């Protein structure tokens with residue numbers, strides 16, 4: 001059986017070429033303005049700091065600017081809301097990224113939902129989720145949007161397939177399930193407390209690991225010929241799915257690293273470029 005490696009790194013590099021051309025065109029038609037992504041990092045979680053840096057680097061690669069806001073762990077919900085409101089009102093800023101997770105004492109949902117609809121390029125607001133679910137125009141949530149782009153880039157047929165999403169987080173599992181539903185999949189949403197998880201995963205034509213627990217989904221649960229998407233990112237190149245034993249008997253799979261992660265970042269950047277272009281009228 002031919003096994004397709006869904007190479008997110010290569011696909012994201014390819015996509016960045018197109019984004020670079022769009023940014024250059026934006027500069028040309030605006031007489032030199034540059035799309036700007038504002039990133040907000042609250043606290044000192046080293047992994048979050050790395051992801052924000054990776055996003056700023058991606059902005060630079062396509063010719064965009066980033067406005068990096070770093071706030072101490074003691075930041076209150078009110079302080080963070082003030083920052084977001086100020087960025088909402090800043091005409092030079094085209095997109096706002098609030099890195100998740102924020103410290104526990106901060107009301108993350110309230111802060112996500114304070115991001116203006118036209119700057120929600122990370123697709124984290126309830127409004128954006130609702131609009132996307134209803135098939136209305138909205139910026140896609142970065143990781144699920146990146147996964148859909150990757151599946152499309154490799155011509156993976158989704159219509160009529162049974163997709164099992166393991167995970168139900170607001171920025172990953174829930175929007176992923178809705179995007180697959182909108183792509184005509186039959187979708188089952190599971191999580192770490194689902195009683196008959198192995199039986200449900202065994203039925204999947206498409207499995208998405210989005211549970212946030214290292215190697216939680218076992219290779220033996222997954223049927224031959226399935227499409228396997230691992231959205232987990234844990235130290236030492238471990239995802240949410242036990243991938244190694246699967247690599248020779250599935251139809252396609254995303255490697256970790258180099259699969260979903262780079263597509264998350266390129267989707268955020270693509271949404272920010274689209275937001276800048278939308279200001280051109």
Ligand SMILES: Nc1nc2c(c(=O)[nH]1)N[C@@H](CN(C=O)c1ccc(C(=O)N[C@@H](CCC(=O)O)C(=O)O)cc1)CN2
Pocket residue numbers: 051052054097098099100101122124142143171233256257258259260261262264265
């Ligand atoms: N506001 C958000 N917060 C978080 C999101 C998000 O989409 N929006 N996702 C995750 C973390 N994340 C981005 O923020 C992220 C994680 C991993 C990668 C990635 O590319 N990983 C590489 C490997 C790491 C490396 O090279 O150092 C890979 O998979 O190849 C990108 C983004 C939580 N928070």
